[in-house]
Amino acid sequence: MDSTELRRLVPHYVAVMVLVFVVVAVVDALAGIPFWAGVVIALGVGAVYRPLVVALGVAPEPWREE
Numbered sequence: 001m002d003s004t005e006l007r008r009l010v011p012h013y014v015a016v017m018v019l020v021f022v023v024v025a026v027v028d029a030l031a032g033i034p035f036w037a038g039v040v041i042a043l044g045v046g047a048v049y050r051p052l053v054v055a056l057g058v059a060p061e062p063w064r065e066e
Contacts, residue, residue, distance in 0.1 A: 001062070008060035016049045 020042045027033055027041060053059045 005060075005062045009062060012049075012053065012060060012063075016046060019049065020045045 023045050024038045024041050028038060033041070050059070050063060054063055
């Protein structure tokens with residue numbers, strides 16, 4: 001991976017991290033979930049992000065190639 005591809009991916013990695021924190025915080029505030037449930041939710045959000053971004057057509061070029 002060259003630096004150009006990395007620059008295209010960094011905003012998406014930041015977005016998925018922010019999304020994970022927001023989703024887990026909201027679910028925790030509403031339902032008072034245990035730690036392990038938060039981990040499962042975080043993994044789920046992380047797993048769904050890339051296919052969703054690709055399906056919406058806003059994925060960076062390195063993700064569209066595969």
